[in-house]
Every structure is written in C-alpha cells, then in structure tokens.
Amino acid sequence: MFxxxxxxxxxQFDGKPLIEALPEVLASDGYWSVAAATALTLVARGRIVPGVTAAGHDTWRVGPLDHADELHLRQLAAHDDYDRLRAFLDAVADTLPRTGTGPFAGTEACDVSALKAWADEQITISLRIETTDDLRFRGIVQVRAVTDPYPRDVRGSGRELDAIRAISRVDWPPLQRLLDSAELADGEVSELLATDIEVHWPRELTTGLSAKAVIGEPSGTFQASDLLAFDWRLALGGQELTQAEMDLVAEASRPVVxxxxxxxxxxxxxxxxxxxxxxxxxxAQAVTAALTGVAIIDGERAEVAPHGLTAAITTVPEFPQPAALQARLRDYQLHGLRWLAHMTSLGLGACLADDMGLGKTITLIALHLHRADPRPTLVVCPASLLGNWEREIRRFAPGTPVTRYHGPQRTLPSDGVVLTTYGTMRLDAEALxxxxxxxxxxxxxQHVKNPHSGTAKALRSIPSGARVALSGTPVENSLSELWAVLDWTTPGLLGTHRAFRTRWPEPDDxxxxxxxxxxxxxxxxxxGVAPELPAKTETDRYVSLSVEQAALYEALTREILDQIAHSDGIARRGLVLKLLTGLKQICNHPSHYxxxxxxxxxxxxxxxxxELLDTIVAEDGSALIFTQYVGMARLLERHIEQPTRFLHGGTPVPQREQMVDDFQNGRAPVFLLSLKAAGTGLNLTRADHVIHFDRWWNPAVEDQATDRAYRIGQTRPVQVHKLVTEGTVEERIAALLQSKRDLADAVLHGGEAAFTELTDAELAELVQLRSAQ
Structure with missing residues (x-):
C-alpha cells in the first residue's frame, strides 16, 4: 500500500522508499503495477511540471493532463481512490527526474518556499455560469491547477485556499462574493464580459456575436478623390444582422437579447x-483598411470586412505598349508599364523600385506616351541625369517635345516632358x-527621403494628377524613409508620420x-529578368595597415575615446563621428588624414x-574607383598614372557628360568618382572592374555605385573589389553591412543602430586595433 x-x-510503498519499491511494483500483477506503468508513461511523454508543496519543498507532479489521460485515471481509480492514485503518480514523477543536486534535481528535500508566489500563479480561476428559468444568472467559481485537465468547482475541491489566493490577483470584485453567493446581477454580467476572466457559458446562450468595420462602395469607378462611408456591422455566427436587429442590440437593457x-x-x-x-x-484610408483588413478606430485595432477595393487595385489590366515607342519593351518592363498606368488611372501614385539598369527610364517614357495627357509631364532628377533623360526621350519617343528647365533663361512649355533638377525645383517651386x-x-x-527638407516640401507642393517615384533603393535606412516616398506618391496611404510610427514600429504582414x-x-x-546581364562577382580584399597608419590609428583612438568618456549629448555624438571619420581616413592613407x-x-x-590598375589596364580593361571622400579622390587623381577622369559633386553638367563619353569610348580607362555625387544615374557599362577604395556606411548607396557598371548593355563580366583594412573599424563595419543590406532586400525593415548611440565599451570594441587574423 502507498x-x-x-x-x-x-x-513509501509497503514500508519501503518508493525508489526501492518501484521495480517490485512494476513486476507485480494488479492495480498498483498498472498505476506505476501509467506514471512512467506520463513521465516519458514529458507530462510533468515543477511545483511547491504545502510545506514549501520542491516537487515534480504529473500534468498537464488531456481529456484522454484524465479518463484513463478515472477508470483506473475506480479500483481504489482517485486522490491516492494522483498522490502515487506525483510521487513517481517527483522521483524519476532527480539525477543531480539542488532544488528540482537532487533527492534531498529543499526549501523553496520563496517560490510559493510563483507556484500560486499556476492556479487559475474561471467561472461557470448557470441560468434560471427566468434567465437570471448564477456564477460558480472554479479553480484549475496546471496539472488539472479541466476546471473544478471550488466548493468541495479542497483548494479553497488556492482559490482565494488566485482571486486576489484578479481585478473583479464580485469574484470574492461568488465564493459564498452565486447570484449575478445584469450589470455584473456586463462587467464580466469586458474582463479577461475565463467564462464557461451554458449551451442555451450564444456567444457568437461579433463586429467588423465595413467600407462603403464608391459611387462609380473608384478614384483617389472619393470619400467612402465607414460603419460597424454586427454578425451572428458569421451572418450579418439586419438594421432592425442592430437596433435591438443597441437598445438592449440586459446583457442578453x-x-x-x-x-x-x-x-x-x-x-x-x-x-x-x-x-x-x-x-487612401479606405485602401489601407481594405488591403490590411484592419483599421485603427478610437486608438484600437478593429477587423475590417473584405472589400472590392483590394481586387480593384491589385487587378492590372493588359494592353499593348504604345505604338509611338521606338523600342520593344521586355515582358517585365511591359508589366511595369501596365501597373503604373493602372495605378495612375485610379488617381493613386506608385513607386517603381527596380534594380538600377532594368529600364525604369524607358518604362516612364512609355507611360507618358500611353497616358496621352495633353498636359506636360514633369521629371525631377539629379543634375547628372538631365542629359541621360533627354537622350532617352529623343531616342525612344522622337515625336515628344522635351525641355530642360535648368540654367538661365528657363521657361515652362505647355506640353511634352519637362526635365528639371531638385535644386532648380526648390528655387522655382512657386512657378512649378x-x-x-x-x-x-x-x-x-531618395532625394526626398527627409520629409522636412526644403527639397521634399517643394516637391510636395507641386499639384499633379499622378505621381510616380523612381528609385533603386526606396528604403535606404529605415521605415521612415519608406513612409516619406509613399506619402508623396499617395498622400495619406500610411497616415501621418507619427501615426505610421505608432502603428508600425517594426514591419509586419x-x-x-x-x-x-x-x-x-x-x-x-x-x-526571367534581364537574362542578358552578365554575372557580377564581388570580392572583399583585405590589406594591412602600414607602420605609420597603425601608429596614427592607435593614437587617435586613445585620444578621442578619452575625450568621449568625459562628454555627453551632442558633444559626445560629434566626437564619435570625428573618431570614425578620422579612423577611416587613416585606413585610406596617412596623407588623407x-x-x-x-x-x-x-x-x-x-x-x-x-597593382590592380596595372593589371586591369594591361588587359585592356576599364575601372571605376569610388571613394566617399572628395579629398581622397583628389589625392588619387594626382597619383594614378593611367589616363583618369574625376567626377565629383561640383562638376558642371556639360563636363560630366564629356567625362562619361571619354570613359565609354576608351579615352580614359580609369574613372574616379565621389560616391554620393556619382552614385546615381550614370551609365558606365564599359567598366568591367569596380573598386570601392573605402566602404560607405550605407550598403544601398554602395550597391548603386556598383550598378554604374553592372547594368543592361554590359557585355563583359563585372568584378567588384572592396578594399578593407584588417583588424580595424572597417573590418567590423564590413560585417555590419551585410546585415543592413538585408533591410533593403526585404524593403520593409528597420535601420541600423546609430554608432553615436553606442556605449563607451561598445565603441571601444568597434574601433580598437586588432591583430590580423
């Protein structure tokens, strides 16, 4: 007997410690043998949970049990006593896992009374509701331990004290009273429905009433200027209520109807x-609600019923490319044209974010021809792209008037395509x-990624029947930049910036x-996209610091880290940026710093x-060299022996175009470019080598620079060389770049943590000089 x-x-079993008696019990015939086998099976299935005994000792118990387990135990206990059977099972469960020392592992009794509060939290309270013949309510308090298969009525369960402790953790005062009196007033039932308490309602009461927000239908074909009705609609078991039934619910004086x-x-x-x-x-708000199936109403998320808007926006009609286009669009370009035409026909904007070199320019030229709007199209672009846009329009749409609105004596035409720069747009915003x-x-x-900049404000102030953004990197660093681009193309789609950040602090479905x-x-x-594009290979090339570089690196690190340790706020952030910039310059060359x-x-x-340039030029190759520092580029321009062109932010547009022509026609096999000035808009397909002399903090910008050579029209494989100094901050940042590039690939992910916000210890870990591995 146990x-x-x-x-x-x-x-003990028959006077012996359980651990000694268990083999004999299992070998015997009869009730306790079956009970022991049942205990072993439950333990083997992992059906054990830790707990605290009444005396404050550590213990393991069997549980949680499912319905089949509980049914088996009830049938087995019919031959003896249920409570004694559970005590035996718990004893076996408490014996077998103990193979070490200390609480829950050793065999000795350990005082874990400090865990009593935690153990109490494993006890949950629920209510079983009964109704009288006149539909009045009675509430019976139930208690359930983690080892129980289902709740038990508190009265007669032996767990009254557990229930009282559990009730003290629930913020609903009537629970305490219900231990003695079961009657519930209508007001208390209404309060109960608004709590998180688990309630078991009688079968004669239906709990299937639900609500969804419903978007009204547009008066005609959907347009961005529409204002759509928005109302709650209740349903019972998935079937919508009539207006009369809605009124019954609204006017109900009791918690049942x-x-x-x-x-x-x-x-x-x-x-x-x-x-x-x-x-x-x-x-715009209706579109967001329809696409997500969710709306924010009075600060709370509400389910929105499916609406035809989703199909209206996502179903793109097919049509042939414009007859006036003097080129054959590839399949993916034709799809892009159809998509842009569909979105703009609805009065909605769009962002075409194809990789650089896939033909966004020709797609927009085709869109202008397809729309056949008598009003002109305004194209705002960096100064370096004006010539490319004009050449592409004259080539692919020779009958389309094209005007450069740039430089002195500029005038605005009444048709065709007007090209201007971001700088000119900002200056002439009123005229535009x-x-x-x-x-x-x-x-x-990405030039308008900061919505508070003068450029972005000027662009937003120009009215238009359709807005299209083009970018190879629509999200360079953060969700806020995605918001800035899409809020210009389709104002209100993502709400205000504050509402956007509140609703989506992190990207989700x-x-x-x-x-x-x-x-x-x-x-x-x-x-299937641009199959003629040759392969691109990227290689990180690690180099060592010279003796002079290493000495400068360590001296600057010690000096600035000491200053950082005694500063804070803006001054500290400035010192961090000064340190990072100085270290990168030292990694480039001592003379740069x-x-x-x-x-x-x-x-x-x-x-x-x-070495690279000697080999490349000897093989009749061409190279692009990118650096983020104009000063370093000037030093390299004076040093490089091969014919070289140098393009930077201050290079006039005509001179830029001449430089591109010199490089593309082989008169200068080396093209030296400052990263930010030349990272966008140039077509330099003669290059079969790209050299990143230093690494940019932003991989999206770096990828754009590489794409100057790696784009449609390239006939040779492109080799990308990324120069990294071993053991320095550059090596650590090279590892960070890959994680940040994953953001741009996913389009919708948060940006990297600002280096200026690193702790002193984290900063020292990032910049300290290490031996090359």
Whole structure:
C-alpha cells in the first residue's frame, strides 16, 4: 500500500522508499503495477511540471493532463481512490527526474518556499455560469491547477485556499462574493464580459456575436478623390444582422437579447458599436483598411470586412505598349508599364523600385506616351541625369517635345516632358506649383527621403494628377524613409508620420499588404529578368595597415575615446563621428588624414590599387574607383598614372557628360568618382572592374555605385573589389553591412543602430586595433 509524504518522493510503498519499491511494483500483477506503468508513461511523454508543496519543498507532479489521460485515471481509480492514485503518480514523477543536486534535481528535500508566489500563479480561476428559468444568472467559481485537465468547482475541491489566493490577483470584485453567493446581477454580467476572466457559458446562450468595420462602395469607378462611408456591422455566427436587429442590440437593457430564436450574450463593447456612427474614410484610408483588413478606430485595432477595393487595385489590366515607342519593351518592363498606368488611372501614385539598369527610364517614357495627357509631364532628377533623360526621350519617343528647365533663361512649355533638377525645383517651386501638370515623376526619389527638407516640401507642393517615384533603393535606412516616398506618391496611404510610427514600429504582414500594391521592385537576379546581364562577382580584399597608419590609428583612438568618456549629448555624438571619420581616413592613407596635398608614403590600400590598375589596364580593361571622400579622390587623381577622369559633386553638367563619353569610348580607362555625387544615374557599362577604395556606411548607396557598371548593355563580366583594412573599424563595419543590406532586400525593415548611440565599451570594441587574423 502507498503512503504519501511531503515532498512526494519521500513516499513509501509497503514500508519501503518508493525508489526501492518501484521495480517490485512494476513486476507485480494488479492495480498498483498498472498505476506505476501509467506514471512512467506520463513521465516519458514529458507530462510533468515543477511545483511547491504545502510545506514549501520542491516537487515534480504529473500534468498537464488531456481529456484522454484524465479518463484513463478515472477508470483506473475506480479500483481504489482517485486522490491516492494522483498522490502515487506525483510521487513517481517527483522521483524519476532527480539525477543531480539542488532544488528540482537532487533527492534531498529543499526549501523553496520563496517560490510559493510563483507556484500560486499556476492556479487559475474561471467561472461557470448557470441560468434560471427566468434567465437570471448564477456564477460558480472554479479553480484549475496546471496539472488539472479541466476546471473544478471550488466548493468541495479542497483548494479553497488556492482559490482565494488566485482571486486576489484578479481585478473583479464580485469574484470574492461568488465564493459564498452565486447570484449575478445584469450589470455584473456586463462587467464580466469586458474582463479577461475565463467564462464557461451554458449551451442555451450564444456567444457568437461579433463586429467588423465595413467600407462603403464608391459611387462609380473608384478614384483617389472619393470619400467612402465607414460603419460597424454586427454578425451572428458569421451572418450579418439586419438594421432592425442592430437596433435591438443597441437598445438592449440586459446583457442578453433574443435574435433569430436564440438568446445571445451582448458584450458592452458590441452594444456601443451598434450605436456608434463612424466618420467617412478618404480613399487612401479606405485602401489601407481594405488591403490590411484592419483599421485603427478610437486608438484600437478593429477587423475590417473584405472589400472590392483590394481586387480593384491589385487587378492590372493588359494592353499593348504604345505604338509611338521606338523600342520593344521586355515582358517585365511591359508589366511595369501596365501597373503604373493602372495605378495612375485610379488617381493613386506608385513607386517603381527596380534594380538600377532594368529600364525604369524607358518604362516612364512609355507611360507618358500611353497616358496621352495633353498636359506636360514633369521629371525631377539629379543634375547628372538631365542629359541621360533627354537622350532617352529623343531616342525612344522622337515625336515628344522635351525641355530642360535648368540654367538661365528657363521657361515652362505647355506640353511634352519637362526635365528639371531638385535644386532648380526648390528655387522655382512657386512657378512649378502654378503650372498644370499631367504627371510628376521623382527620379532617384531618395532625394526626398527627409520629409522636412526644403527639397521634399517643394516637391510636395507641386499639384499633379499622378505621381510616380523612381528609385533603386526606396528604403535606404529605415521605415521612415519608406513612409516619406509613399506619402508623396499617395498622400495619406500610411497616415501621418507619427501615426505610421505608432502603428508600425517594426514591419509586419499588414504593412507589407499595404505597401505591396504601391511598390514594384524587381531584381536583376529574378528569374526571367534581364537574362542578358552578365554575372557580377564581388570580392572583399583585405590589406594591412602600414607602420605609420597603425601608429596614427592607435593614437587617435586613445585620444578621442578619452575625450568621449568625459562628454555627453551632442558633444559626445560629434566626437564619435570625428573618431570614425578620422579612423577611416587613416585606413585610406596617412596623407588623407593629415591633410597633405599629395600622397606621401604609402598604405595597404594604395599598394593594392596600384597593382590592380596595372593589371586591369594591361588587359585592356576599364575601372571605376569610388571613394566617399572628395579629398581622397583628389589625392588619387594626382597619383594614378593611367589616363583618369574625376567626377565629383561640383562638376558642371556639360563636363560630366564629356567625362562619361571619354570613359565609354576608351579615352580614359580609369574613372574616379565621389560616391554620393556619382552614385546615381550614370551609365558606365564599359567598366568591367569596380573598386570601392573605402566602404560607405550605407550598403544601398554602395550597391548603386556598383550598378554604374553592372547594368543592361554590359557585355563583359563585372568584378567588384572592396578594399578593407584588417583588424580595424572597417573590418567590423564590413560585417555590419551585410546585415543592413538585408533591410533593403526585404524593403520593409528597420535601420541600423546609430554608432553615436553606442556605449563607451561598445565603441571601444568597434574601433580598437586588432591583430590580423
């Protein structure tokens, strides 16, 4: 016979410790043998949970049990006593896992009374509701331990004290009273429906009443200028209520109402929704709600019923390319044209975010021809792209008037395509606002990623029937930049910036559902996209610091880290940026950091560059060299022996075009470019080598620079060389770049943590000089 103990593992069977008696029990015939086998099976299935005994000892118990387990135990206990059977099972469960030392592992009794509060939290309270003949309510408090298969009525369960402790953790005062008196007033039932307490309602009451927000139908074909109705609609078991039934719910004086020959529980929140009138939605708000199936109403997320808007936006009609286009669009370009035409025909904007070189320019030229709007199209782009846009339009749409609105004596025409720069647009915003535009296109739209900049504000102030953003990197660093681009193309789609950040602090499926119809992104590596594009290979080339570089690096690190340790706020952030900039300059060359006019001495990067250029030019190749520092580029221009062209932010447009022509026609095999000035818009397909002399903090910008050579029209494989100094901050940042590049690939992910916000210890870890591995 089994004699229980505290803790359970100290129990005895026929006067022997359980651990010694268990083999004999299993070998015997009869009730206790089956009980022991059952215990072993439960333990083997992992059906054991830790707990604290009444005396405060550590213990393991069997549980949680499912319905089949409980049925088996009840049938087995019919031959003895259920409580004694559970005590035996718990004793076996408390004995077998103990193979070590200490609480829950050793066999000795351990005092874990400090865990009693945690153990109490494993006890949950629920209510079983009964109704009288006149539909009055009675509530019976139930208690359930983690080891129980189902709740038990508190009365007679032996767990009254557990229940009282559990009730003290629940913020609903009537629970305490219900231990003695079961009657519930209607008001208490309404309160109960608004709590998180688990309630078991009687079968004669239906709890299937639900609510969804419903978007009204547009008066005709959907347009962005529409204002759509928005209302709550209640449903019972998935079937919508009639307006008369909605009125019954709204006017109900009790927490139950009879609908369709059944009594239905009415949550106070649902009753409020039956009465509530919602404000109409703008078209952009309706689109967001329809695409996500969710709306924010009074600060809370609400389910939105499916609406035809989703199909209206995502179903793109087919049509042939414009007859006036003097080129044959590839399949993916034709799809892009159809998508842009569909979105702009609805009065909605769009962002075409294809990889650089996939033909965004020709797609927009085709869109202008297809729309056949008598009003002109305004294209805003960086100065370096004006010539390319003009040449492409004259080539592919020779009958289309094209005007450069740039430089002195500029005038605005009344038709065709007007090209201007972001700088000119900002200066002439008033004149551009007063013109009637059929479409406004923002090329390299990352120029307006800061919505508070003068450039972005000027662009937003220009009215138009359609807005299209073009960018190879619509999300360079953060979701806020995605918001800035799409809020220009389709104002209100993502709400205000504050509302956007509140609703989507991190990307989720609902954000993807909103963005996907408005953002089209194809990659060069996508199957069937630009198959003639040659392969691109990228190689990180690690070099060592010279003795002079290492000495400068360590000296600067010690000096600035010491200053950082004694500063804070803006001053500290400035010192961090000063340190990072200085270290990168030292990694490039000592003369870069020291401000020399010419290169004096050498560096690992310079030695490797000389070797690469000698080999490349000897093989009749061409190279692009990118650096983010104009000062370093000037030093390299004076050093490189091969014919070289140097393009930077201050290079006039005519001179830029001549430089491109010199490189493309082989008159200069080396093209030196400052990263930010030349990272966008140039077509340099003669290059079969790209050298990143230093690494940019932003991989999206770096990828754009590489794409100057790696684009349609390239006939040779492109080799990308990324120069990295071993053991320095550059090596650590090289590892960070890959994680940040994953953001741009996913389109909708958060940016990297600002280096200026690193702790002193984290910063030291990032910048300290290490031995090359």
């Amino acid at each position: 004699a229980p103990a505290d803790p359970p593992r100290f129990g 009879k609908l369709r020959d059944q009594w239905v529980l009415v949550d106070p929140a649902l009753k409020k929704k039956a009465r509530q009138k919602l404000k109409p939605l703008t078209a 606002r007063g013109h009637d535009w059929g479409m406004v296109v923002a090329d390299e739209a 609902t954000l993807a559902k909103v963005v996907r119809p408005f953002l089209l992104r194809r990659r060069k590596t996508d199957p 020291l401000g020399h006019d010419t290169l004096q001495g050498t560096s690992g990067k310079l030695d490797l560059l000389d």
